[in-house]
Amino acid sequence: MTAATLRCVTYTNMRGHAIVYSNTFTNGTITTIRTINGNSDALLEPGEKMQVYMDFRQIQSADVKPVLTNHQDIYGKPYEIIRIELRPNVGAILSMEKEIPAVMTLK
Numbered sequence: 001m002t003a004a005t006l007r008c009v010t011y012t013n014m015r016g017h018a019i020v021y022s023n024t025f026t027n028g029t030i031t032t033i034r035t036i037n038g039n040s041d042a043l044l045e046p047g048e049k050m051q052v053y054m055d056f057r058q059i060q061s062a063d064v065k066p067v068l069t070n071h072q073d074i075y076g077k078p079y080e081i082i083r084i085e086l087r088p089n090v091g092a093i094l095s096m097e098k099e100i101p102a103v104m105t106l107k
Contacts, residue, residue: 007087008022009021010087012084017075018074030058034050056074081098
């Protein structure tokens with residue numbers, strides 16, 4: 001699966017939902033997709049690996065639905081589950097969920 005074969009990538013947490021990549025509009029550098037190993041065709045095959053990098057700092061509050069009043073609400077909080085979905089032009093959606101671990105602030 002290459003960026004060219006994706007319709008969109010979405011990010012969801014408890015407070016909102018945002019499209020962080022779309023093939024119909026340019027959204028800067030929020031999402032970057034890179035081939036780690038494999039060929040450059042449009043099919044993610046067994047053994048091939050892709051890296052999906054998301055810079056959440058680039059998401060604008062106005063792009064999150066419902067619109068957030070506090071920009072910090074874009075980020076996942078400790079013990080919260082976030083979901084990232086890769087939606088191809090054709091085929092099944094790849095949905096990934098991750099629970100954000102507790103974070104300690106070092107002083």
